[in-house]
Amino acid sequence: MYLKKLIIVLSLNVCILLFCAWTPYNNYEEKRYTEIHILSTQASETVNFTFKDDSVQAYTEHGCPNYLCVSGLSNACGAVSGSEIVAFYDKYYPNLIPDWNSAYASGKYRLQDSVYVPSVMRELYTLMRTNVDDDGVSEKDYLNGLKSYVNKQGYNIEYENVVSGRSVDYESCKTAFTNNKVIALLSDPDELYEISPEDTKDNIRAYSFSDPHIMVAYGYVEIKYYNSTGLFRTDIYFEVTSGLNVPKKAFYKINPHNLTAAYIININ
Amino acid sequence: MKKSNIHQLIEQQDKDKKDEMFAKFEKEHNLESKARVVRYNKKRIWAASIAAAAIVICVIIAIPLLLNNTNRTHKRYFSIDDCVAVDLDYSVKEYAKEVNKDFLYIDWYDIAEEFQTWLFVNRYNSEDVIYINETIVNGETGDIVDLYIIDELTTMEAFSFYEDSCNRTATIDDVPVNWYYRNRLSTAMFKYKGYKYFVVLQEPMEEESVLKIVADMIP
Numbered sequence: 001m002y003l004k005k006l007i008i009v010l011s012l013n014v015c016i017l018l019f020c021a022w023t024p025y026n027n028y029e030e031k032r033y034t035e036i037h038i039l040s041t042q043a044s045e046t047v048n049f050t051f052k053d054d055s056v057q058a059y060t061e062h063g064c065p066n067y068l069c070v071s072g073l074s075n076a077c078g079a080v081s082g083s084e085i086v087a088f089y090d091k092y093y094p095n096l097i098p099d100w101n102s103a104y105a106s107g108k109y110r111l112q113d114s115v116y117v118p119s120v121m122r123e124l125y126t127l128m129r130t131n132v133d134d135d136g137v138s139e140k141d142y143l144n145g146l147k148s149y150v151n152k153q154g155y156n157i158e159y160e161n162v163v164s165g166r167s168v169d170y171e172s173c174k175t176a177f178t179n180n181k182v183i184a185l186l187s188d189p190d191e192l193y194e195i196s197p198e199d200t201k202d203n204i205r206a207y208s209f210s211d212p213h214i215m216v217a218y219g220y221v222e223i224k225y226y227n228s229t230g231l232f233r234t235d236i237y238f239e240v241t242s243g244l245n246v247p248k249k250a251f252y253k254i255n256p257h258n259l260t261a262a263y264i265i266n267i268n
Numbered sequence: 269m270k271k272s273n274i275h276q277l278i279e280q281q282d283k284d285k286k287d288e289m290f291a292k293f294e295k296e297h298n299l300e301s302k303a304r305v306v307r308y309n310k311k312r313i314w315a316a317s318i319a320a321a322a323i324v325i326c327v328i329i330a331i332p333l334l335l336n337n338t339n340r341t342h343k344r345y346f347s348i349d350d351c352v353a354v355d356l357d358y359s360v361k362e363y364a365k366e367v368n369k370d371f372l373y374i375d376w377y378d379i380a381e382e383f384q385t386w387l388f389v390n391r392y393n394s395e396d397v398i399y400i401n402e403t404i405v406n407g408e409t410g411d412i413v414d415l416y417i418i419d420e421l422t423t424m425e426a427f428s429f430y431e432d433s434c435n436r437t438a439t440i441d442d443v444p445v446n447w448y449y450r451n452r453l454s455t456a457m458f459k460y461k462g463y464k465y466f467v468v469l470q471e472p473m474e475e476e477s478v479l480k481i482v483a484d485m486i487p
Contacts, residue, residue, distance in 0.1 A: 029479075036346040037349055038347065038349055044432075062471075066387070068353050069353075070355075071353075071354070071355070104381065104405075104410065106410045108405075108410055108412065108471075109385045110403065110405075111382055111383070111403050111412075112384060113382075113384075114355060114357070114384075156416070193448065194429050194468075196432060196433030196435075196450065197431065197448075197450055198435060203432060203433065205429045205432075207348075211321065223453075228329075242427075244348060245353060245386065245388065245401055245426075246348065246401075246424070246426035246427065247426065247429070248414075248415070256354065
């Protein structure tokens with residue numbers, strides 16, 4: 001009697017396991033981050049105001065290096081943003097890119113060279129397993145690849161994710177920028193912005209990108225717009241390296257945002 | 269001898285001989301006519317062949333010239349996604365010489381800490397250069413400037429933001445210059461001899477510092 005019950009229970013368990021093996025959960029494909037594709041149709045918006053306050057802002061020292069994907073690599077936003085992060089911290093941890101300084105003595109970042117940066121980018125491309133399982137990189141491979149590189153150069157790297165669902169820990173981000181740390185943004189398709197200011201209006205140009213993309217944020221700005229009735233709009237942006245030649249640097253809006261993750265990078 | 273005279277001579281002969289001579293004459297005459305036709309066609313064929321060869325040679329010479337002609341006569345439009353970056357290992361100054369164009373450039377090469385030049389080519393035709401970008405770092409001042417060059421008939425969507433934003437005006441050596449300053453970037457735009465130039469100065473000491481660079485560019 002007990003044996004029969006045991007066999008039935010075991011059989012049920014086996015069935016459940018088999019069912020789970022076939023369920024779509026196990027066939028879940030990780031999100032892949034690829035190169036940026038800007039949709040050709042741009043949107044423009046004009047915000048009219050009587051007064052504007054954009055005094056609340058902070059940036060890392062001299063921003064962040066912005067690099068373009070080197071030839072021969074594809075879907076390489078992970079490697080490009082990774083090399084920007086490595087070059088950003090190379091100023092403070094010089095063995096991150098051996099035999100090359102990513103910044104001048106003044107602190108300003110050097111241009112993308114044709115030897116060292118491409119070498120770092122290609123190594124990250126491989127370490128991040130870019131285009132191995134599918135196009136681009138997964139979040140896990142991105143983080144592991146960057147960690148492998150930094151560890152290999154003799155340093156430690158820590159990630160602090162400040163995104164949870166639809167919310168972002170804005171205060172932690174502000175503190176990070178003020179403390180001269182950059183943030184890796186992993187975003188679903190969204191928009192980058194450029195803002196052209198005039199005396200009583202801001203023209204905001206939006207560039208929509210069509211695939212999940214990774215960028216590096218190195219500062220923030222809060223723009224408060226006032227009219228005769230008072231504050232009517234507040235936009236909060238991170239300034240990011242776009243991975244594009246024009247615009248090289250752009251704004252990413254975080255209220256609201258479309259981030260799947262955002263990692264404050266700590267290297268020591 | 270004329271054909272009518274021959275006929276008269278034949279008429280003077282007796283009947284049998286006459287028929288025989290007529291037949292012989294017609295035979296020779298026909299052969300001679302055919303031979304003439306053939307000779308005439310050969311000349312025409314030769315002439316046609318020479319003309320055709322000349323046309324083919326002209327076409328062979330003209331096609332590369334047409335393909336390499338960068339003096340555009342029609343407007344065209346590109347989005348960011350249409351472009352692919354190609355790292356040029358030398359300066360705009362040298363590139364201008366290579367392609368025989370009078371590009372303006374920022375002549376800091378002797379004092380440059382470094383510079384980098386990219387050609388942005390058509391994704392679908394790598395021979396087609398859409399625009400040029402050179403970033404140059406002044407070794408004396410530390411200024412970092414981006415120069416973009418595009419011909420006036422080509423519209424690159426990403427530059428339209430600069431064109432819309434440059435709402436302040438200046439005139440340098442009779443050349444109208446539009447410019448603006450935003451968030452640690454000072455940008456100027458002007459046209460010169462068929463090309464549009466965008467000059468972007470990072471972290472300028474003064475908002476209008478970019479105009480000094482433009483003034484040094486214009487001959």
